[in-house]
Amino acid sequence: xxxHSKWANIQHRKGRxxxxxxxxxxxxxREIIVSARQGGxxxxxxxxxxxxxxxxxxxxxxxxxxxxxxxxxxxxxxGVTYEEIRxxxxxxxxxxxIVDCMTDNRVRTVAEVRHAFSKYGGNLGTEGSxxxxxxxxxxxxxxPGVGEDRLMEVALEAGADDVVTHEDGSFxxxxxxxxxxxxxQALDAAGLKPEMAExxxxxxxAIALTGDDAQRMQKLLDVLEDLDDTQAVFHxxxxxxx
Numbered sequence: 393x394x395x396h397s398k399w400a401n402i403q404h405r406k407g408r409x410x411x412x413x414x415x416x417x418x419x420x421x422r423e424i425i426v427s428a429r430q431g432g433x434x435x436x437x438x439x440x441x442x443x444x445x446x447x448x449x450x451x452x453x454x455x456x457x458x459x460x461x462x463x464x465x466x467x468x469x470x471g472v473t474y475e476e477i478r479x480x481x482x483x484x485x486x487x488x489x490i491v492d493c494m495t496d497n498r499v500r501t502v503a504e505v506r507h508a509f510s511k512y513g514g515n516l517g518t519e520g521s522x523x524x525x526x527x528x529x530x531x532x533x534x535x536p537g538v539g540e541d542r543l544m545e546v547a548l549e550a551g552a553d554d555v556v557t558h559e560d561g562s563f564x565x566x567x568x569x570x571x572x573x574x575x576x577q578a579l580d581a582a583g584l585k586p587e588m589a590e591x592x593x594x595x596x597x598a599i600a601l602t603g604d605d606a607q608r609m610q611k612l613l614d615v616l617e618d619l620d621d622t623q624a625v626f627h628x629x630x631x632x633x634x
Contacts, residue, residue: 393613394491398425399431401409415618416451417448417451417453417563418532418620419494419542419623419624420444420447420448420453420469421457421461422474422494422623423444423494423623424441424445424448424461424462424465425461425464425465425476426456426463426465426467426476426494427440427441427465428441428466429464429465429466429590432466433462433463433465433466433485434597437574437628438526439546439570441462441575442573442610443572443591445458446464446492456512465480465527466602466632470530470538473496474494474495474496475494475495475496476493476494476623477492477493477494477495477498477501477502478490478491478493478519478523479493479502479505479516480516480518480520480521480522480523481493481505481509481514481515481516481517481520481522482514482515482517482521482522482523483513483514483544483609483612483613483629484513484514484601484605484608484612484629485599485601485605485609485629486599487515487599487601487609487627487628487629488522488526488595488626488627488628489509489522489598489612489613489625489626490504490522490523490526490626490627491616491619491624491625492591492620492622492623492624492625492626493505493619493621493622493623494621494623495621500621501619501621503554504619504621505616505619508612508615508616508619509612509616512532512608512615513612514612516611521562523593524597524624525597525628526593526594526628527593527596528569528591528592528593528594528595529553529566529567529568529569529591529592529594530552530566530567530568530569530571530572530575530576530589530590530591530592531564531565531588531589531590531591531592531594532565532567532576532579532586532588532589533562533563533564533586533587533588533589534562534563534564534565534584534586534587535562535587536560536561536562538584540555540557540563540565540585542582542584542587543555543563543565543579543584543605544556544581546563546578546582547575547578548594549578549594550567550571550575550577550578550579551567551568551569551571551574551575551600552566552575552591553566553567553568554566554627565579565586566567569591572589572591590630592624592626593626594626595626595627596628597628598628598629598630599628599629599630599632600632601629601630601632602629602632605630606629606631606632606633608629608630608632609629609631613625613629
């Protein structure tokens with residue numbers, strides 16, 4: 393995935409995420425509720441909840457909202473019960489797509505996901521049909537110009553598995569999800585704050601799409617991401633952002 397357009401793709405994706413800030417609180421609320429329900433309301437004992445709360449704070453969610461959602465999940469307040477569901481499928485040019493959802497109505501959600509795939513040129517697959525092409529990792533992106541030696545030293549010492557140098561001069565730090573926080577803290581402390589940092593599903597190999605195929609794939613991804621029950625969409629398409 394070390395293509396020449398890697399950094400352009402990351403900036404393009406970040407820009408699209410920024411455009412959709414209106415939906416971010418809804419997704420963060422669901423993530424907080426599910427994380428707290430599964431692992432308890434103590435962030436010292438629940439890394440997933442701690443990460444969700446950090447994201448909520450970064451998105452300027454009020455502390456009262458965060459506390460209320462944790463209380464809902466741990467039984468102190470009544471709330472909706474969400475379940476996590478993962479859908480897998482294929483987009484334009486055979487690109488692999490994973491859609492992670494949280495829903496209170498499985499029948500509604502699968503119908504909406506299937507409709508999006510079929511209407512915009514993709515196909516909903518079976519469980520496991522594309523997930524083998526991805527790895528669950530912590531991922532940090534640094535812009536071209538960051539000191540490579542210093543970045544590698546800090547990242548690897550903090551527990552990262554690899555530092556990938558892309559053809560455009562950008563860097564990608566990869567780690568196990570369990571050490572994501574430790575690596576992030578080490579990078580921040582060293583003044584190497586990444587442009588993007590997340591625990592994600594990273595594709596092993598990319599499929600380059602240009603022209604009409606790139607536009608069609610972006611449309612499919614936008615529709616999937618805009619579904620009410622969607623939490624995250626992962627794919628292996630390297631879309632020409634031009």
